[in-house]
Amino acid sequence: MRNNNKDIKQKESFQETKMCEYLEFLDKPAKVLWTNFIRGVASGLGMAIGFTILGALVLFLLKSMVKLNLPLVGQYIAELVRIVQENMKK
Numbered sequence: 001m002r003n004n005n006k007d008i009k010q011k012e013s014f015q016e017t018k019m020c021e022y023l024e025f026l027d028k029p030a031k032v033l034w035t036n037f038i039r040g041v042a043s044g045l046g047m048a049i050g051f052t053i054l055g056a057l058v059l060f061l062l063k064s065m066v067k068l069n070l071p072l073v074g075q076y077i078a079e080l081v082r083i084v085q086e087n088m089k090k
Helices: 002-014 019-026 029-068 071-089
Strands: none
Touching: 002 019, 019 029, 029 071
16 A cells, blocks of 8 residues: 555656656657757758847958948958958959
């Protein structure tokens, strides 16, 4: 009888933590693969969008700095632009 109470408490604990649902999920490899695939696609898409926005912001700031015509920064950026343009021609 004592063992039975322990099993009941353990079962209730699993139900509270949704451990049973998790274990059922792990028993279905196709569902695990599909879920991980969707998670990976969403993560990759988020990174792509984030890097695009970050890159655009950096380019915007560089362009603004060139317009300010700061001597040291302007020359550095002009050199960078020249290098990029040469590589684009190749």
